[in-house]
Amino acid sequence: MAIPSSILSLFKSFIPGFRLIDGGELKQMAEQLFSYQTGVAAVVSGTYLTSTPLTAQYSVVTTSTDADTDGVTLPFAIPGREVWVENRTANTITVFGAAKNPLTGSTDGIIPNASTSATAGNTGVTQATAIMAVYKCAVAGTWKKGSVA
Numbered sequence: 001m002a003i004p005s006s007i008l009s010l011f012k013s014f015i016p017g018f019r020l021i022d023g024g025e026l027k028q029m030a031e032q033l034f035s036y037q038t039g040v041a042a043v044v045s046g047t048y049l050t051s052t053p054l055t056a057q058y059s060v061v062t063t064s065t066d067a068d069t070d071g072v073t074l075p076f077a078i079p080g081r082e083v084w085v086e087n088r089t090a091n092t093i094t095v096f097g098a099a100k101n102p103l104t105g106s107t108d109g110i111i112p113n114a115s116t117s118a119t120a121g122n123t124g125v126t127q128a129t130a131i132m133a134v135y136k137c138a139v140a141g142t143w144k145k146g147s148v149a
Contacts, residue, residue: 013025031056032057032081033057034057035055035056035057035058036056036057036058036059037054037055037056037058037059037060038059038060038062039060039062039063040052040054040059040060040061040062040063040072041061041062041063041064042061042063042064042070042071042072042089042093042094043070043071043072044065044066044069044070045066045069045070046069046070046071046072046073046094046096047071047096047122048071048073048096048097048098048099048107048122048124049099049122050071051071051072051073051094051096052071052072052073053072053073053075053098054072054073054074054075054083054085055075056083057082057083057084058083058084058086059072059083059084059085059086060086060088061085061086061087061088061089061093062088062089063089064087064089064090064091064093065091066091067091067092068091068092068093068094068126069094070089070091070093070094071093071094071095071096071124072085072093072094072095072096073095073096073097073098073099074095074096074097074098074108074110074135074143075098076098076101076102076103076108077097077098077101077108077137077139077140077141077142077143078103078137078140079137079138079139079140080137081136081137082134082135082136082137083134083135083143084132084133084134084135085127085132085133085134085135086131086132086133087127087128087129087130087131087132087133088129088130089129090129091129092126092127092128092129093126093127094124094125094126094127095110095124095125095126095127095133095135095145096110096122096123096124097109097110097122097124097143099122101140101141103140103141104140104141106141107120107122108141108142108143109141109142109143110124110125110135110142110143110144110145111142111143111144111145112125112145113145113146113147118142118143125145127145127147131147131148132147132148133145133146133147133148134146134147134148
């Protein structure tokens, strides 16, 4: 499978010119761009394989019982995609890349703040309590983390 240059290339009816657009594809794109998920529980001692998968564009983690070991997993890193994660727990959580991205065939990596090198997806990055972070994808299979206080 060719790696898409943007998220729009995943939708077959989104081709240049005048035509009808598949309503199902438009709904799927809208859900990826404008969805909200709250009440997310980070999995105790989670790994990139067992942590709670984040399914929305904006997710609020409200439950974490153990600092640094509870985790959530980002969706597949597709160019143009952005995911916001807000940690409203009393603990630092770990955010992992998705396992086996169908575009790259490997686990997604995450480039932490103030770094240019991606961590292995199975390692993840920490996100402190009361921090909102944005994870952006410019290259398939790699997220870049940016924090907003």
